[in-house]
Amino acid sequence: MHQVQNTNLIWVDGVPVSKHFDDPYFSADNGLAESRHVFLAGNNLPERFCNGFHIGETGFGTGLNLLAAWQLWEQSGQKSALGFTSFEAYPMSPENMAKALSKWPELNNFTQRFLAALQPDYSIDLPTLKFRMILGDAAQTLPRWQGHADAWFLDGFSPDKNPDMWSDDLMQQVGLHSSKTASFATYTAAGHIRRKLAKAGFTVERVKGHGKKRHMTIGKMLHAK
Numbered sequence: 001m002h003q004v005q006n007t008n009l010i011w012v013d014g015v016p017v018s019k020h021f022d023d024p025y026f027s028a029d030n031g032l033a034e035s036r037h038v039f040l041a042g043n044n045l046p047e048r049f050c051n052g053f054h055i056g057e058t059g060f061g062t063g064l065n066l067l068a069a070w071q072l073w074e075q076s077g078q079k080s081a082l083g084f085t086s087f088e089a090y091p092m093s094p095e096n097m098a099k100a101l102s103k104w105p106e107l108n109n110f111t112q113r114f115l116a117a118l119q120p121d122y123s124i125d126l127p128t129l130k131f132r133m134i135l136g137d138a139a140q141t142l143p144r145w146q147g148h149a150d151a152w153f154l155d156g157f158s159p160d161k162n163p164d165m166w167s168d169d170l171m172q173q174v175g176l177h178s179s180k181t182a183s184f185a186t187y188t189a190a191g192h193i194r195r196k197l198a199k200a201g202f203t204v205e206r207v208k209g210h211g212k213k214r215h216m217t218i219g220k221m222l223h224a225k
């Protein structure tokens with residue numbers, strides 16, 4: 001199993017930055033608010049939450065998106081397990097996740113429960129969270145995944161810095177691993193990414209980004225109502 005942990009980090013004002021990709025894991029301009037705006041509101045959550053709901057994510061990073069989603073899931077009264085599968089090639093150590101997540105005291109209860117339950121293979125089985133991290137290059141692992149997501153968080157660093165996470169083939173795989181009513185959201189508004197997602201079967205819409213960012217992109221499977 002791919003178990004190489006990513007130590008290739010520098011820290012800038014408490015924000016981990018990948019030396020390899022030269023990109024931060026989350027926005028220095030309130031990453032939690034951005035995660036909620038882009039990935040949660042962008043997928044119309046919590047309104048679409050229901051029993052058996054499954055989130056797919058490209059790039060797990062620090063776990064910030066998962067924690068924000070799990071908090072919203074519980075706060076919105078869901079009692080069953082939220083399914084969350086994330087595709088990650090260079091997993092952070094739990095110590096570095098804890099360090100990054102300590103920036104968000106309001107997530108503390110969830111961060112502590114997450115870290116306490118995290119297994120060596122990065123899985124979690126709790127009454128309200130069933131998490132799997134699929135280790136390895138998403139281009140290799142997503143085609144082999146047996147699941148389907150109801151909402152996608154596309155979060156693999158910026159397309160300029162990491163084009164592999166936004167390839168035509170990978171976007172096709174996102175479409176193929178989507179339920180009939182699936183949606184996606186991402187902070188990028190790059191035209192070539194929007195076209196790839198449209199080719200993968202989504203309606204694609206450019207909407208207001210977080211904070212100073214003008215635009216981001218959301219979409220739904222074409223056959224979703």
Ligand SMILES: C[S@@+](CC[C@H](N)C(=O)[O-])C[C@H]1O[C@@H](n2cnc3c(N)ncnc32)[C@H](O)[C@@H]1O
Nearest residue numbers: 059060061062063064065088089090137138157
């Ligand atoms: C912007 S960070 C994700 C942030 C994260 N969602 C969070 O909540 O902290 C992008 C992630 O994509 C991962 N990544 C980069 N290239 C990848 C690839 N080819 N396959 C899988 N994961 C990759 C990086 O290791 C990094 O953790």
